[in-house]
Amino acid sequence: MIDIHSHILFGVDDGAKDYDESVEMLKAARKAGFDKIIATPHVRSPHYNKQKAQKALEELKPVAESLGIELIQGYEYNISALTDDTIEGAMQFCTEGTKTILLEMNGSQLVSNWERVVIHFQREGADVIIAHPERYPILYSKPDIVLRMLEVGCKLQVDIAVMLQKGLFNREKKFVKNLLKNNYVRWVSSDAHSAEDYKDFAEAFRKYADKRMCLADRNSYKELIK
Ligand SMILES: [Fe+2]
Incomplete structure (x- = not known):
């Protein structure tokens, strides 16, 4: 199982604060069933220190390996x-x-201009995954945008722990429920910022998701299948 969205690298964003917290997260991720994690620190404007993230990843790789996890460098790229x-x-x-x-x-x-951005990425050969569409409330009332995202070939990644939120009228949860019901979700991920988030992921995954939503296939991250 691959977690394609995780703030597990220490000292680079609002995720793990230090090496020890990253290790706690690795242990919790392993318990949740992951054997690959794409570390995706935030890339937002103003610009961003790529070397710092890569250094943290290199430091964590040996301990990750000893726990049976392959760590892969990725990013959460903000538009x-x-x-x-x-x-x-x-x-x-x-x-x-x-x-x-x-x-x-x-x-x-x-x-x-989201669509123009996506199409430009695709012209460069990119496969575009939209991070947590449930965080963009405008989509709750504009399902046509969701359909358009799928139509142009975007894949949707959902933070499945949202499903544990309480409240009958929770709009975020209702939106994710609908995405799941319609089979619009390609990836469920932790978007973990702490070990606790991995525990929530594990519980929500058990109740609401399907293992295929955490597996690479020939059309999604095929490069990561060994
Ligand atoms: Fe994130």
Whole structure:
């Protein structure tokens, strides 16, 4: 099982604070069933220290291996970072060894040019995964945008722990439920910022997801299948 969205690298964003917390997260991830983790620190504008992330990854690799986990360098690329990058330049933030990019949209609104951005990435050969569509409330009332994302070939990644939220009228949860019901979800991931998040992932995964949503296949991350 691959976790394609995790803030497991220490000292680079709002995820793990230090080496020890990263190790705690690795242990919890292993318990949740993962044997591959794509470490995806935030890339947002203003620009971002790639070397620091790579250094943390190298430091963690041996302990990850000893726990039976392969750590892979990736990024969560926020669309706002395109104020600093060209699309061509942003391709350096694809997952290591692949042309897959995890694309995060902006907060409560989707930038109006999301489709143009996706198509430009695709012209560079990228496979685009949209990070946690449930965090973009505008989509709750505009399902046509979700359909358009799928139509142009984006894959949707959901933070499945959202399903553990309480409240009958929780809109985020209702939205994810609908995505799952319609088979629109390609990836479920932890988006973990702590070991606790991996525990929540494990519980939600058991109740609401399907193992195929955490497996690479010939069309998704095929480069990562050994
Ligand atoms: Fe994230």
